[in-house]
Amino acid sequence: QFKIKTPESDYKLYLMSANLILWSANEDVQTRMETADMMRISVSKSSKADKNDRAPITVRISNPTDDEVTIEVKVTGENLTPVTKTLTIPEKSSRSISTAFNNVTVASSKTVAVSIEGKTSYFKVNPVTPFFVDF
Structure with missing residues (x-):
């Protein structure tokens, strides 16, 4: 598996060994990079619930490449308000x-899953704390 940046015009790829062409292809070579594999994902650490028993989290998607990308991101999880958003990064x-x-009334751990372009790219267990804590 390899990735290359192709020219805008016609091109031909060859795989050679000892001057013998083992494989060649024209423009029909798949040049689309797997965007989900390139993105960097982070989720905020533990969160404390507000008075409405909602514990906020932030998912950050970073694009380390030299090209702008437009991706569909889906965030789901246990008692989490699901979000599907198209981002241009x-x-x-x-x-x-x-x-x-939602409904964070006891200290526990909740799951977060982040999918980019339909491919699950990140999974984390996040600790949450209720607004009121019994002592």
Whole structure:
């Protein structure tokens, strides 16, 4: 598996060994990079619920490439308000998506899953704390 940046005009790829052509292809070579594999994903650490028992989290998607990308991001999880958003992220930049865990009445751990372009790219267990804590 390899990735290359192709010219705008026609091109031909060859795989050679000892001057013997093992494989060649024209423009029909798949040049679309797997965007989900390139993105960097982080989720805010533990969160404390507000008076409405909602514990906010932020998902940050970073684009380390030299090209602007437009991706569909889906954030789901246990008692989490699901979010599906199309983001355009400039080269070497990032964008954030905010959501919240609902009905946080006891300290526990909740799951967060982030999918980019339909491919699950990130999974995390996030600790949450209720607004009122019994002592």
